[in-house]
Amino acid sequence: xxxxxxxxxxxxxxxxxxxxxxxxxxxxxxxxxxxxxxxxxxxxxxxxxxxxxxxxxxxxxxxxxxxxxxxxxxxxxxxxxxxxxxxxxxxxxxxxxxxxxxxxxxxxxx
Amino acid sequence: xxxxxxxxxxxxxxxxxxxxxxxxxxxxxxxxxxxxxxxxxxxxxxxxxxxxxxxxxxxxxxxxxxxxxxxxxxxxxxxxxxxxxxxxxxxxxxxxxxxxxxxxxxxxxxxxxxx
Numbered sequence: 413x414x415x416x417x418x419x420x421x422x423x424x425x426x427x428x429x430x431x432x433x434x435x436x437x438x439x440x441x442x443x444x445x446x447x448x449x450x451x452x453x454x455x456x457x458x459x460x461x462x463x464x465x466x467x468x469x470x471x472x473x474x475x476x477x478x479x480x481x482x483x484x485x486x487x488x489x490x491x492x493x494x495x496x497x498x499x500x501x502x503x504x505x506x507x508x509x510x511x512x513x514x515x516x517x518x519x520x521x522x
Numbered sequence: 523x524x525x526x527x528x529x530x531x532x533x534x535x536x537x538x539x540x541x542x543x544x545x546x547x548x549x550x551x552x553x554x555x556x557x558x559x560x561x562x563x564x565x566x567x568x569x570x571x572x573x574x575x576x577x578x579x580x581x582x583x584x585x586x587x588x589x590x591x592x593x594x595x596x597x598x599x600x601x602x603x604x605x606x607x608x609x610x611x612x613x614x615x616x617x618x619x620x621x622x623x624x625x626x627x628x629x630x631x632x633x634x635x636x637x
Contacts, residue, residue: 420562446625455613455628456565500564502626509578510555510615510626512564 415439416503418513426521431488433516435501438482444504445477447486449497450515456500460486491520524548526629528614534635535604543599543632547616553624554597556589557613559631565613571597572619604636 418435425431437445444463448456462468462475462484474487484503488495498515505511527546535541547554553572557565568587569579573594586604591597601608611631617624 416564418564455611455631458625458627461625509567509570511567512557514562514564 414513415505415511416501416513418499418501418516420514420516422517422519424519424521425491427491427493429491429520431491431495431518431520433486433488433499433501433518435484435486435503435513436482437484437501437503437505437511439503439505440479440482442482442503442505445475445484446502446510447473447475447484448500448502448512450500451497456512459499488518491518493520493522496520526614526616526627528612528629528632530632531630532633532635534637536637537606538603540600540602541604541634542601543612543614543634544596545599545614545616545629546596547614548618548627549595551616551618551624551627552594553617553619554591555615555617555626556597556599557615559611559613560609568599601634604634606636609634609636 447460450456460475462477468475472489476485496519500515501513529544555570556568559565569589571591586602589599613631615626615628617626
């Protein structure tokens with residue numbers, strides 16, 4: 413079982429819609445969770461970090477964490493074409509090393 | 523520019539040659555990571571340092587790969603006797619590790635092509 417699993421997509425949403433990206437992780441005692449955005453040919457950039465159960469909002473982005481279900485999600489409201497990218501979920505299990513999922517490709521259609 | 527910097531950005535080499543990549547992390551960061559990424563995949567962990575100590579190296583990593591961070595500042599990743607399967611983007615990232623966490627910031631990457 414992989415440490416972090418994501419649906420690779422592709423996910424397509426119309427401009428202005430909500431995009432929902434999901435991630436599950438295997439190590440129950442993981443404490444830190446991150447979402448990165450990666451444009452084609454570029455390196456990943458940090459969007460959100462979340463450490464506690466519940467929701468965390470930052471502008472159009474909301475991260476949701478459910479440790480009981482070992483589930484992390486990212487919601488993008490009012491999706492824009494510039495949001496088209498691959499979104500990577502990352503988790504730090506107790507042995508203190510970042511594990512990344514394979515990423516979900518998102519396309520926002522104008 | 524105070525971000526993570528990597529050099530060179532692109533490297534084309536022939537199979538069997540050695541290559542070395544350099545990474546300069548964000549100055550106040552105490553951890554430095556190396557990842558490898560191929561098309562359609564997420565970053566694959568290679569190794570990481572806390573200050574000058576190499577704390578973990580991926581079990582999947584061939585003995586042809588070696589990394590150093592001699593003074594706890596910049597780091598080098600060397601690949602000896604390159605193979606075509608080594609062609610990938612090599613990403614360096616750094617973080618300030620405290621209280622069992624730290625956000626990771628990436629450099630632009632070094633793209634390796636082995637002919």
